[in-house]
Amino acid sequence: MIVMETKNLGKIYSFDSIKVTALNNVSIQINQGEIVGIMGPSGSGKSTLMNLVGCLDRPSQGEIWIAGSRVDNLNDNNLAIIRSKQVGFVFQNYNLLPRLKVIENVELPLIYQGVPSHLRRKKADEVLERIGLKERMHHKPSQISGGEQQRVALARALVTNPSFILADEPTGNLDSKTGKEIIKLLQDLNNGGVTVLLITHDRFVAEHTARVIHLKDGEVIENEALPNPIREV
Amino acid sequence: MRLCQTQSERCKLNISHTLKIVISSISSNKTRNFLTMLGILIGVFAIVLMVSIGEGVRQEVNKQIEGLGANIIFVTSGNPAQRTESQRMGPPGMGGFMGVTPLTNQDHQALLTIQGIKVSPLISRSGILSYSDLTDTVQVTGTNYTYLEIASLPLLEGEFLSKTDEDALDKEAVIGYRIYTEILNSDALNKTVYINDIPFKVIGVLKERGISMMGDQDSEVFIPFKVMQDMANNENITTINVSVDSQDEIESVKKEITTVLKDIRGTENFRLTTQSQMLEITGTIIGTLNLALGGIAGVSLLVGGIGIMNIMLVSVAERTREIGIRKAVGARRKDVLWQFLLEAIFLALVGGVLGLLFAYIGSLVLKNFDVPSAITFSSIVIALIFSTIIGVIFGVYPAYRAASLEPIVALRYE
Ligand SMILES: Nc1ncnc2c1ncn2[C@@H]1O[C@H](COP(=O)(O)OP(=O)(O)O)[C@@H](O)[C@H]1O
Ligand SMILES: [Mg+2]
Numbered sequence: 001m002i003v004m005e006t007k008n009l010g011k012i013y014s015f016d017s018i019k020v021t022a023l024n025n026v027s028i029q030i031n032q033g034e035i036v037g038i039m040g041p042s043g044s045g046k047s048t049l050m051n052l053v054g055c056l057d058r059p060s061q062g063e064i065w066i067a068g069s070r071v072d073n074l075n076d077n078n079l080a081i082i083r084s085k086q087v088g089f090v091f092q093n094y095n096l097l098p099r100l101k102v103i104e105n106v107e108l109p110l111i112y113q114g115v116p117s118h119l120r121r122k123k124a125d126e127v128l129e130r131i132g133l134k135e136r137m138h139h140k141p142s143q144i145s146g147g148e149q150q151r152v153a154l155a156r157a158l159v160t161n162p163s164f165i166l167a168d169e170p171t172g173n174l175d176s177k178t179g180k181e182i183i184k185l186l187q188d189l190n191n192g193g194v195t196v197l198l199i200t201h202d203r204f205v206a207e208h209t210a211r212v213i214h215l216k217d218g219e220v221i222e223n224e225a226l227p228n229p230i231r232e233v
Numbered sequence: 234m235r236l237c238q239t240q241s242e243r244c245k246l247n248i249s250h251t252l253k254i255v256i257s258s259i260s261s262n263k264t265r266n267f268l269t270m271l272g273i274l275i276g277v278f279a280i281v282l283m284v285s286i287g288e289g290v291r292q293e294v295n296k297q298i299e300g301l302g303a304n305i306i307f308v309t310s311g312n313p314a315q316r317t318e319s320q321r322m323g324p325p326g327m328g329g330f331m332g333v334t335p336l337t338n339q340d341h342q343a344l345l346t347i348q349g350i351k352v353s354p355l356i357s358r359s360g361i362l363s364y365s366d367l368t369d370t371v372q373v374t375g376t377n378y379t380y381l382e383i384a385s386l387p388l389l390e391g392e393f394l395s396k397t398d399e400d401a402l403d404k405e406a407v408i409g410y411r412i413y414t415e416i417l418n419s420d421a422l423n424k425t426v427y428i429n430d431i432p433f434k435v436i437g438v439l440k441e442r443g444i445s446m447m448g449d450q451d452s453e454v455f456i457p458f459k460v461m462q463d464m465a466n467n468e469n470i471t472t473i474n475v476s477v478d479s480q481d482e483i484e485s486v487k488k489e490i491t492t493v494l495k496d497i498r499g500t501e502n503f504r505l506t507t508q509s510q511m512l513e514i515t516g517t518i519i520g521t522l523n524l525a526l527g528g529i530a531g532v533s534l535l536v537g538g539i540g541i542m543n544i545m546l547v548s549v550a551e552r553t554r555e556i557g558i559r560k561a562v563g564a565r566r567k568d569v570l571w572q573f574l575l576e577a578i579f580l581a582l583v584g585g586v587l588g589l590l591f592a593y594i595g596s597l598v599l600k601n602f603d604v605p606s607a608i609t610f611s612s613i614v615i616a617l618i619f620s621t622i623i624g625v626i627f628g629v630y631p632a633y634r635a636a637s638l639e640p641i642v643a644l645r646y647e
């Protein structure tokens with residue numbers, strides 16, 4: 001089953017009279033339960049693609065389909081609902097809310113879904129348990145390490161049971177050891193059925209996925225299947 | 234695909250979460266937010282305190298006017314047609330403006346011819362009272378025996394001026410309670426006191442009556458009005474109090490008085506005031522006063538509101554990234570709008586409540602200094618409603634700015 005699909009997707013940034021074509025004619029399909037790498041050098045349009053399929057931004061052309069519905073033409077309110085229900089984001093710089101405790105950060109997406117507080121707490125508890133951070137739940141983000149913050153971000157992305165997780169350079173701010181832990185976590189989650197899009201410029205990181213889509217200058221140049229992805233242990 | 238829970242459930246949840254966020258955000262910037270609230274605090278403090286002083290004064294004045302008796306007509310000199318509203322506001326007896334023909338014994342005599350009323354003349358002036366080696370400034374009032382009844386004076390001991398006008402020529406005095414205790418050492422009857430160096434025999438003492446809008450009633454001395462006129466060397470009378478048996482007679486008696494006095498004075502150069510008129514006038518004055526004070530307080534609320542708007546715009550700018558994160562995890566425009574609007578309302582409301590608190594303390598302090606003030610329920614409600622409205626008005630624009638941020642722009646903000 002196709003979870004997410006783009007058709008001839010294009011994005012042109014324009015300021016004043018200068019136009020930058022960040023994405024051109026990108027058509028990709030992501031199946032339920034896949035772990036897919038999106039790879040390319042810096043400036044190749046990876047983040048632009050993530051922002052579009054994550055409904056944070058609108059394409060200049062083409063279509064985006066998520067869970068069988070077309071979403072690129074929805075209004076702001078409905079895009080917010082798609083983000084709320086279908087997409088889980090993991091950013092390079094974690095993007096946790098510094099004033100909220102770990103558990104409250106994880107609960108945040110559920111608040112915007114209108115989940116009652118006792119259920120919120122229960123679900124957030126479960127996810128933190130799953131990623132092994134339960135004992136840190138009452139800490140503020142500033143009181144835990146970068147790797148732990150990224151795991152909290154992952155928990156926040158997972159708590160709503162989204163159709164897929166978008167991780168944009170999730171190891172970019174981490175040392176290689178903690179980076180590997182995050183990748184292993186993503187692999188484990190994928191084994192448990194979660195669909196993962198792992199965006200990276202790093203060949204080594206991309207080789208942990210089962211399929212790598214190569215981007216260059218905003219276009220897909222290769223769709224490479226990896227029969228034996230690296231497994232972190 | 235089920236996109237949303239029921240609207241009301243979602244809304245309720247958001248408010249409790251939002252309140253938590255708002256409180257944590259406000260407490261994380263205590264100084265800044267307190268300074269912002271200060272504008273609203275001062276505005277509400279001013280409104281509530283001013284209105285309560287106005288209300289207190291009104292209640293006090295009304296109590297005293299009512300204490301004068303419902304069926305009294307105050308006759309004073311002056312031309313009613315030439316008087317402006319502001320000149321009319323003074324208490325009876327302030328008729329001594331320049332160029333005004335004063336009331337005299339002749340007018341008093343003439344009024345005595347009217348049937349079924351009681352008439353008492355009043356002449357008031359301050360004087361120096363001394364006894365043994367003690368001296369004090371007192372209010373000397375020349376009147377006659379009818380005043381005891383008209384003004385319902387409470388006697389402590391002795392008697393009031395009791396002789397008829399023709400016979401009341403002896404230098405006798407009835408003294409107020411404070412003079413009795415502080416100057417005569419609570420032993421006054423038949424003692425001789427000196428008023429402006431003239432000896433008077435004390436024939437009566439009044440019970441404690443307290444402070445009125447005309448001064449300390451317990452520092453008052455009553456003497457026969459003809460004696461007072463002798464001392465002043467004229468026949469002038471400040472006010473003539475006329476009391477009628479029932480309120481229904483007031484209008485007809487006023488007509489009679491007008492006829493009689495016009496006849497004797499030639500023109501209508503006198504003024505008749507009743508209690509209900511005085512109540513009406515004080516009502517108007519205090520209403521105007523409140524309006525003016527309300528205007529001043531309104532301006533300070535406006536300034537406070539602008540302060541809130543300013544700080545909210547700063548807060549939105551500082552928290553752009555937070556807004557982006559919230560939108561990324563599913564917050565809709567209205568979720569963000571509510572968050573910032575509630576924060577503004579909360580700021581204004583806390584300022585308002587603090588203002589109320591200070592106003593309450595202020596009114597207690599004022600009471601200690603004998604300034605009447607009364608915080609009414611309506612002034613509390615008005616203060617709270619006003620600060621909420623200020624929060625909404627000045628919070629809407631910053632909240633709208635926050636809500637309208639594009640998620641991707643907000644997330645990229647450094
Ligand atoms: N907001 C923007 N405004 C203008 N140009 C942008 C913007 N975001 C990205 N770009 C441009 O689009 C291209 C792709 O950028 P990006 O998607 O961030 O690449 P990557 O994530 O692969 O490094 C780059 O040339 C970049 O300069
Ligand atoms: Mg990027």
